[in-house]
């Protein structure tokens with residue numbers, strides 16, 4: 001079996017940049033998402049530019065059976081996932097009562113359940129090898145309640161809490177788990193979430209490439225939590241000091257203008 005990095009949500013945004021950075025380092029990457037044309041175009045680009053092995057696998061991770069199928073297909077390719085990057089995710093920007101129930105539960109299936117399944121599937125072999133790592137993409141939304149984007153914020157609170165907890169369980173095991181918490185990032189996220197992008201927000205956003213670069217660097221340095229952007233680093237401190245209802249009021253003001 002050959003070592004490989006598996007990146008979910010690799011057809012766009014932060015996931016595509018993780019893949020691009022790793023391919024440039026000569027790593028074998030398995031890239032997965034729903035859009036086959038995007039994955040194949042990226043695979044061609046990486047093979048052409050770096051002569052690396054790239055395996056695109058189409059999967060809808062909001063479907064229950066997809067995580068196991070993805071693991072089986074990876075094994076069938078003779079690849080051992082030594083690094084897992086759980087990046088696929090989406091948000092919905094609207095009052096909760098207006099959100100289509102199917103779409104809201106799909107978000108939970110993708111942002112929470114698929115991430116948990118993939119972690120559970122690949123972690124034991126990493127532990128046995130006493131090497132490897134997992135990057136779970138959370139958000140600074142993980143630190144506070146998010147009116148008008150409630151399910152998304154809550155899903156990211158799960159990702160952060162889950163990742164920090166298993167990082168603790170894995171201390172000294174040789175396996176590193178990192179929760180990556182980006183702030184606003186340029187990608188397709190805003191469009192998918194149905195958010196209106198303000199000029200100010202666009203100016204404050206970081207590029208997907210920079211977020212992926214900081215995430216990889218922090219993970220390799222063994223950090224359990226990586227927050228991108230100087231201002232965003234204050235989020236955990238503010239969240240600890242401010243009352244939750246004040247945090248909800250501030251988040252509501254930010255989100256209502258965009259929902």
Ligand SMILES: NC(=O)c1ccc[n+]([C@@H]2O[C@H](COP(=O)([O-])OP(=O)(O)OC[C@H]3O[C@@H](n4cnc5c(N)ncnc54)[C@H](OP(=O)(O)O)[C@@H]3O)[C@@H](O)[C@H]2O)c1
Nearest residue numbers: 009011012013014033034035061089139184185187188189
């Ligand atoms: N952009 C931000 O401001 C921001 C801030 C903090 C955290 N994040 C987090 O960063 C991660 C990456 O988001 P992004 O900003 O790069 O957004 P993006 O450009 O919209 O990329 C999302 C990726 O997830 C994939 N995806 C969506 N639904 C899927 C499904 N059902 N099954 C499999 N793959 C699916 C998409 O591919 P297909 O459509 O081809 O399936 C795409 O590759 C997410 O977890 C997001 O919550 C983003």
